[in-house]
Amino acid sequence: MDFQHLSYFIEVVRHASFSKAAQILHITQPTLSKIIKNLEDELEVILFNRTTRYIQLTDDGEIFLKFAHLTLSMADDLQVSLNDGKLLKKGKLSLGLPPVIGVSFFPHIIAKFRDLYPGIHLHLIEEGGKIVEQLLRDAKIDLGVVVLPVDERHFDFIPLVERQLSLIVNSNHTLAKQEIVHLSELRNESFILFKEGFSLNDRVREACIREGFEPVISYESSQWDLISEMVGVGLGIALLPETVLGRIHTESVKVIPKTVPQISWDLAVIWSKHHYLSHPARGWIQFIREWVWLQRSMI
Incomplete structure (x- = not known):
């Protein structure tokens, strides 16, 4: 059943005439009559009573008229919704974000995106980077931020x-007065790490192993x-x-800014190569590209 044919049917009803409707629709009357007859054959009902001076709807025709109006209205709503998605007026976007990333600079990025696209609902899923990658593989989220x-x-x-x-x-640790620490000096220390599932867990362990030792993990x-507070009370x-x-405001903790070798923490927005990207997801990617370009141009 063609949407256009539904609109033809409505025009015939509106003008109570095949000839007048045909003029409005810019088609011939025989063509319009054939279209309506095909509709009746498809539905196996009679839509118009043609035996009187003016055509009238049958009972089935009255039912079909309501259906035609409803169907065309829904089709219009569908097109508006699709256009809204393309224009990023409405939609949903799920973003996997490890907690350690979320508390740094990322709230400012989210706030800027919301200002630009207030109709997009952003759903945050706080998980470690490895879990975020698995959620992307399973198509359970749209985008992720990982190391x-x-x-x-x-x-x-x-x-x-x-x-x-x-x-x-x-702050009372023997290394607290140093500004640079070699990772090999940490061989006998107790480490407090992020839990398994966080990329930083693997990153620290791998760096230590490259220096010739397996880190002793006391807590995760x-x-x-919580990790910084545990360091502050001397647990590792x-x-x-x-x-x-x-954000660490405690006199009981000393920050040693540089390790040798350094352990990188390079962040990226990622998405699956194998799954569909929604319009909001594509909008976010474009937004991030522009944000990165702006940050680099300011350096």
Whole structure:
């Protein structure tokens, strides 16, 4: 059943005449009559009573008229909704965001996106980077923010920022007076790491192993502030992104900004190469590209 034929039917009803409707529609009357007859054959009903001087709707015709109006109205609503999605007026966007990333600079990015596209509902899923990647593979979220590198066979990405991890120790620790610490000096220390599922867990472990030792892990957490508090009471040492260090306000913790070798913490927005990208997701990617360009132009 053709939407256009529904509109033809409505025009015939509106003018109570095949000839007048045909003039309005700019088609011949025989063509219009054939279209209506085909509709009746398809539905196996009679839509018009043609035996009187003026054509009249049958009972089935009255029912079909309501259907035609409703169907065309829904089609119009569908087109408006699709256009709204293309114009980013409405829609939903799910973003996987590890907690340690969310508390740094990312709220400002989210606020800017909301200002530009207030009709887009942004749903945040706070999980570690490895879990975010799995959610993307399973098409359970649209986009994610993780620590590079990622498997480029499965993901496209836009680099966001390049950062380093810094060491934090208790202020009474023997290393507290140093400004630079070699990772090999941490061989006998107790580490407080992010939980498995967080990329930073792997990043720290791998860096230590490259220096010839397996780190002794005393505690694991998903919260950077809890990790810093545990360091503050002497339960161990930790390596945290420099973007959160400014939020640590305690005299019991000393930040040692540089380790040798340095452990990189390079962030990127990533998405699956193998799944459909919604209009809001494409809008977010374009927004991030422009944000990155602006940040680099200001350097």
